[in-house]
Structure formats: structure tokens, C-alpha cells
Amino acid sequence: MWEIIIKAGSLVFIIFLGFVLRRRQLLQKEDCRTLMMLIMNVTLPAAVITSFQDYKRDMSLIFVALIAIGMNGFMSLAGYMSADRKDKKEQAFGVINYSGYNVGAFAMPYLQNFLGETGIMAACIFDSGNAIMCSGMVYVIASGILEGRGRWNLKNMVGKLVKVVPFDVYVAMMVLYFADIHLPVVVYQAAGYVGVANTFLAMLVIGASIKVELNDSSDVQVGKLIKNLMVRYILAAIISLCIYYLLPFEIMIRQVLVIIAFAPVSSITVINTAKCGLDEERSGVVNSISILISLVLITCLIVRWNLGISVM
Helix, strand or coil: CHHHHHHHHHHHHHHHHHHHHHHCCCCCHHHHHHHHHHHHHHHHHHHHHHHCCCCCCCHHHHHHHHHHHHHHHHHHHHHHHHCCCCCHHHHHHHHHHCCCCCHHHHHHHHHHHHCCHHHHHHHHHHHHHHHHHHHHHHHHHHHHHHHCCCCCCHHHHHHHHHCCHHHHHHHHHHHHHHCCCCCCHHHHHHHHHHHCCHHHHHHHHHHHHCCCCCCCCCHHHHHHHHHHHHHHHHHHHHHHHHHHHHCCCCHHHHHHHHHHHCCCCCCHHHHHHHHCCCCHHHHHHHHHHHHHHHHHHHHHHHHHHCCCCCCC
16 A cells, blocks of 8 residues: 555656746746657657567457547537537537547556556557547547538548657557567667656656646636536546446456546647637646646545556
């Protein structure tokens, strides 16, 4: 129990450290962007490669990617339905900001610190389906709502996806996984030296990125913010119960999926919100507050399940 609390407390401390460094301006906005690029293009891919070192192939895990697509689709639909039917902007905002799971920069470091390679592989496969929705489909749907027609350009969407390094690594490792092909040991060892930094950097940047202030703090804006978060986490609880008690996967896989269900909103949602000309500030605050809520919920789950006792 104390080992789990110490691990969780260490992650919370790193987040707090990032928050303090940003407040004291020792970390600037540009620094955070640089670190995030380093995480997404170097340390996260390295951590993913390392997690596939000693695996036993399980073909049923391909359904995890489909579950990710389904969960995102369900949350986008919830966001659409929760908005005023006459307000296209709020419908599009809901489609984007109710869905998306921050796996790479939040859930993955947690899983990396508490669970073994099977858990990490499940998270990688989930995030490949998650990336398809967050990086392309959700934006396409929201744009279609705003314009009254779809912008279904498959070529452009695929082109954007293949430029996302973590997605490329996920797909490549999944192909090797399902083909039961292992890379040379030296590759895993080299990736391991780099990937070990992923947890620290990801937690530090999350802390530095937290913002919980709205310039427009009117009752309407605050009400929309609270509604967004309430709906997301109530549905996350329902989805988690279905995952844990109804899916036929082994217990560790189900625990991983439950943890991901309570993960914060993906940071890509803020980018998609801005691209659609919607309320970027509210999207950023939703993202930040969801990090704080998820931090508490996921830590409670880890303590409740006694995860990470044997994971170094």
C-alpha cells in the first residue's frame, strides 16, 4: 500500500513542480511546447517500443482499438446531444470537447509507472484507435456540423495521421505484435534508456500547462464548463462499469481500460476547437480541470486495486 502511495505521490509532486516552475516563470510557454514536442516525438515513442520487448501475442487485443473508436464516438454523441439543438457552435464544441482521451501524456506515464508490459501494450493499442478519432474524425464531424455539410477528405485525414509520430510507432509496433515479430534486443535497450524519461517530462509539462481561470467567468460560461465535466465523468463511470464487468478480457486489460476511461480530455481537443473557431479558452480550462479530476480518480483506482507492487 505505502509503495503505491509513494509512487502516486511522486507523480503528483512532479505535476506540482511543473505548476510552480511555470508560475515563477522558470518555465515559459515556449519551453512547454518544446518539451511536449520532445515527449511526443522522442520519449513517448521510445517508451512504447520498450513496452513491446517481452510480449506474448494476444490477437483479441485488436478489439481494444475498436473499443477506443466506440468510446470516442459515444462521448462525441453525448456532447452533441447535450447542446442546444439550435446552437451549432455548442454542438460542435460538445463533439470535440466531450471526447478524446489523454493517453500518451497522462495515462501512459501512470501505466508505465504502475503496470507491466501487457498493460502498456493495451494502452498503446487503445491510443491508436483514440488517435484516429481525435486527430481526424472528430474534427471532421464538428466541421460538418458548423458548415451544414461534411468535410470528408480521407486523403487529408490520413495525411495528418501519418505525420503524428506516436501514431506511426503505435501502428508499426502493432503490426509487429500481431505478426509475432520481435525487434533486436539492442533496439529495446536503446529505447529503454530514452523512454525512462517519459514519465517525468510528461508529468512536468502537465503541471506547467494547468490553467483553471476563465476571462469570461459569467454564470453561463461556468455552467457550461461544469456541465461538460459532469457529463464526461458520469459517462466515464458508466463506461467503466461496463468495461470491468462485461468485457471478456483478463483483469489487467480491463483495469487499464477503466483507467483510460477516467483519463483527462486529450490536449488535441484544444487545437481542434481553435481550428473550428470555437471557444478555445473554455476548451483549455476543461482540459486543465479534467487533469486535476483524473489525477485524483486514477490514483484512487490504483490504490484500490493495489497496482504496481511488483513493477519497478
